[in-house]
Amino acid sequence: MTASPGPAVRTVDLHKTYTSPRGDVPAVRGIDLEVRPGEFFGLLGPNGAGKSTTIGMLTTLVVPTSGTAEVCGFDVARRPVEVKRRIGMVSQNNTLDADLTAFENLEFRGRYFGLGARDARRRAEELLELFGLTDRRKGVPFEMSGGQVKRLMIARALVHRPEVLFLDEPTAGLDPQNRANLWELLRGLQSRGQTILLTTHYMEEAEALCDRVAVVDHGTVLASDTVEGLKGSAGTDTVITVSFDGAVPEGVHALDRREGVSRIEVGDGQVRVFARSPAGVLGELVAAGAAAGVGVTDAAQLRPSLETVFLTLTGREYRD
Amino acid sequence: MTSPASPNATGPTPGGTTEEPAGSESAPSPAAPRNEAAGPGPAMPRATLTGTFLAMMAREVRVMRKNFLSTFVRVLVQPLMFVFVFAYVLPKVGSGAGAGGFASKDGGPTFATILVPGLVGSAIVMQGMMAAIFPLMMELSWQRSITDRALAPVPVPVLALQKITAAGLQALIAGLLVFPCVLFVHAGGQAPNIHVGNWPVLLLTLVTGSLMCASGGLLLGTLIDPQKSQVLFALVLVPMSMLGCVYYPWAALDHVRWLQIVTLINPMVYVNEGLRTALTPQMEHMPIWAFGSVLILGTAALSWAAARTFTRRVLT
Numbered sequence: 001m002t003a004s005p006g007p008a009v010r011t012v013d014l015h016k017t018y019t020s021p022r023g024d025v026p027a028v029r030g031i032d033l034e035v036r037p038g039e040f041f042g043l044l045g046p047n048g049a050g051k052s053t054t055i056g057m058l059t060t061l062v063v064p065t066s067g068t069a070e071v072c073g074f075d076v077a078r079r080p081v082e083v084k085r086r087i088g089m090v091s092q093n094n095t096l097d098a099d100l101t102a103f104e105n106l107e108f109r110g111r112y113f114g115l116g117a118r119d120a121r122r123r124a125e126e127l128l129e130l131f132g133l134t135d136r137r138k139g140v141p142f143e144m145s146g147g148q149v150k151r152l153m154i155a156r157a158l159v160h161r162p163e164v165l166f167l168d169e170p171t172a173g174l175d176p177q178n179r180a181n182l183w184e185l186l187r188g189l190q191s192r193g194q195t196i197l198l199t200t201h202y203m204e205e206a207e208a209l210c211d212r213v214a215v216v217d218h219g220t221v222l223a224s225d226t227v228e229g230l231k232g233s234a235g236t237d238t239v240i241t242v243s244f245d246g247a248v249p250e251g252v253h254a255l256d257r258r259e260g261v262s263r264i265e266v267g268d269g270q271v272r273v274f275a276r277s278p279a280g281v282l283g284e285l286v287a288a289g290a291a292a293g294v295g296v297t298d299a300a301q302l303r304p305s306l307e308t309v310f311l312t313l314t315g316r317e318y319r320d
Numbered sequence: 321m322t323s324p325a326s327p328n329a330t331g332p333t334p335g336g337t338t339e340e341p342a343g344s345e346s347a348p349s350p351a352a353p354r355n356e357a358a359g360p361g362p363a364m365p366r367a368t369l370t371g372t373f374l375a376m377m378a379r380e381v382r383v384m385r386k387n388f389l390s391t392f393v394r395v396l397v398q399p400l401m402f403v404f405v406f407a408y409v410l411p412k413v414g415s416g417a418g419a420g421g422f423a424s425k426d427g428g429p430t431f432a433t434i435l436v437p438g439l440v441g442s443a444i445v446m447q448g449m450m451a452a453i454f455p456l457m458m459e460l461s462w463q464r465s466i467t468d469r470a471l472a473p474v475p476v477p478v479l480a481l482q483k484i485t486a487a488g489l490q491a492l493i494a495g496l497l498v499f500p501c502v503l504f505v506h507a508g509g510q511a512p513n514i515h516v517g518n519w520p521v522l523l524l525t526l527v528t529g530s531l532m533c534a535s536g537g538l539l540l541g542t543l544i545d546p547q548k549s550q551v552l553f554a555l556v557l558v559p560m561s562m563l564g565c566v567y568y569p570w571a572a573l574d575h576v577r578w579l580q581i582v583t584l585i586n587p588m589v590y591v592n593e594g595l596r597t598a599l600t601p602q603m604e605h606m607p608i609w610a611f612g613s614v615l616i617l618g619t620a621a622l623s624w625a626a627a628r629t630f631t632r633r634v635l636t
């Protein structure tokens with residue numbers, strides 16, 4: 001079944017510009033990705049980075065403006081049906097069939113993909129049980145909790161045993177317990193050879209699950225590597241952020257020349273220092289403030305992590 | 321959303337949960353005990369185009385069965401009330417004055433004879449359009465539940481044709497249900513003079529009429545912004561049914577020549593004239609070639625256009 005020898009997902013210089021009455025929106029501006037069979041790959045980026053658009057193109061629902069995208073060796077624009085046979089997709093919003101029950105959502109998905117009526121019912125039963133939804137079998141989508149909806153959507157994406165599973169922010173809006181359970185489930189899937197491409201806002205999610213990660217922003221890939229590789233390259237800096245109750249004191253600029261500091265960013269009442277050796281930096285910032293007569297209202301020090309990688313690459317706070 | 325959430329947090333939880341009873345000795349991967357259920361597994365049968373199309377039709381039938389009463393009660397009430405008032409009450413309250421026009425006079429056709437094909441036709445047209453438009457508006461709203469079927473292994477235009485077929489089926493059912501209702505409600509002496517004079521024309525009109533209106537509905541539904549659906553009703557559906565030659569045969573418009581010509585843009589006219597030709601052949605009606613070619617070519621053209629606009633709405 002996972003016979004495709006090449007990459008499971010491959011994009012080359014993929015672009016998407018939405019045309020809308022209020023002007024063109026360049027959502028994806030040249031993305032190159034390669035996901036190997038069996039890999040757990042993460043697309044990490046802030047709101048509006050182009051993650052959903054990329055997933056949309058890979059699942060044939062968004063038409064690329066230029067460039068190519070292939071899934072299991074099939075071009076998404078030219079062979080969409082072959083692509084759809086091989087993928088499962090869990091979208092960001094609730095796309096369950098609102099006219100059907102939980103059970104029927106799974107049953108009919110099976111039938112659309114070629115299962116006979118009886119096999120489709122058996123498969124639906126099996127997946128309801130696996131996802132702990134057996135007692136919700138007659139539930140209709142709008143009466144289900146966020147966690148149940150997500151589980152049912154994942155179950156639905158697995159009905160036809162896809163080669164590649166796409167998940168667009170699967171844990172957004174889930175409580176910690178549901179999230180932990182979902183992580184376990186996804187790890188279990190991968191351990192049995194499922195290729196997974198997931199998008200997320202959460203650093204710790206990418207760190208916990210993904211073999212490789214691509215950090216995207218403004219429709220381009222800023223960096224792509226294993227989690228360890230990323231931390232070892234861009235993200236070795238500790239990021240120290242200090243907020244003042246007045247204008248940022250002039251004295252902080254001296255830090256730019258300090259040993260072990262890569263760069264500093266001065267914003268509105270806030271300064272951010274990227275440092276390979278952070279010892280003493282915080283003290284100097286407070287001292288600079290005291291010398292200029294401004295107090296410190298907030299201070300934070302982030303050790304090297306995907307979060308600091310993201311800050312280093314985008315200069316932006318990572319927000320949900 | 322809130323109340324069902326709480327049992328969920330405490331009670332059985334996703335994937336992981338179900339595993340616990342099976343493999344209580346904390347297996348590293350939660351789904352491991354059930355190797356078969358998820359993940360790549362035995363090859364699936366290969367879905368065929370017709371197989372998927374039929375599966376989608378089976379879904380429509382399932383949904384239709386669930387909503388059968390509410391849908392078709394709504395379809396039936398208006399025509400029933402109409403024949404009740406115009407073929408029963410008015411002829412009873414007096415053959416004089418204004419109501420006189422509705423009673424059968426000196427051997428002429430009863431009003432019911434004119435109404436039966438007209439009401440069947442308008443039920444077909446209205447149900448065909450609404451059955452296409454309403455689900456579509458839900459499915460294309462911001463949650464885009466259309467994704468559910470757009471990911472099925474068929475080209476998106478085939479999904480459009482499937483939606484036309486499904487709405488057409490509902491239109492046909494609506495027509496077949498309305499027919500006996502309006503046939504038997506009338507005052508004594510006001511019976512409609514109905515007999516199937518031409519089976520092929522009847523079948524052609526029922527089938528192409530249903531499909532033409534379903535495809536017209538899908539076309540409108542993909543072109544019109546959901547927020548403006550009220551306007552659609554006021555400006556399209558109401559004039560269409562009032563001026564669709566429901567309450568008079570098209571030939572009777574001889575006296576208002578301009579209207580007779582203008583109403584030719586109304587697809588309902590052709591459905592009703594087709595039904596008149598088949599059911600009340602003794603009455604003057606449009607020539608078969610005229611409504612026949614409009615029904616056939618109209619179905620083809622509207623389906624083609626609707627498949628295009630639908631595809632453009634589903635794929636962004």
Ligand SMILES: Nc1ncnc2c1ncn2[C@@H]1O[C@H](COP(=O)(O)OP(=O)(O)OP(=O)(O)O)[C@@H](O)[C@H]1O
Binds near residue numbers: 020025026045
């Ligand atoms: N259908 C559309 N028409 C016009 N613009 C769009 C459309 N969909 C997305 N966009 C724009 O394209 C950009 C990328 O959106 P996209 O949904 O791909 O981002 P994202 O990374 O998934 O963000 P989020 O984390 O918020 O889900 C955004 O600026 C968005 O406003």
Ligand SMILES: [Mg+2]
Binds near residue numbers: 092168
């Ligand atoms: Mg998104």
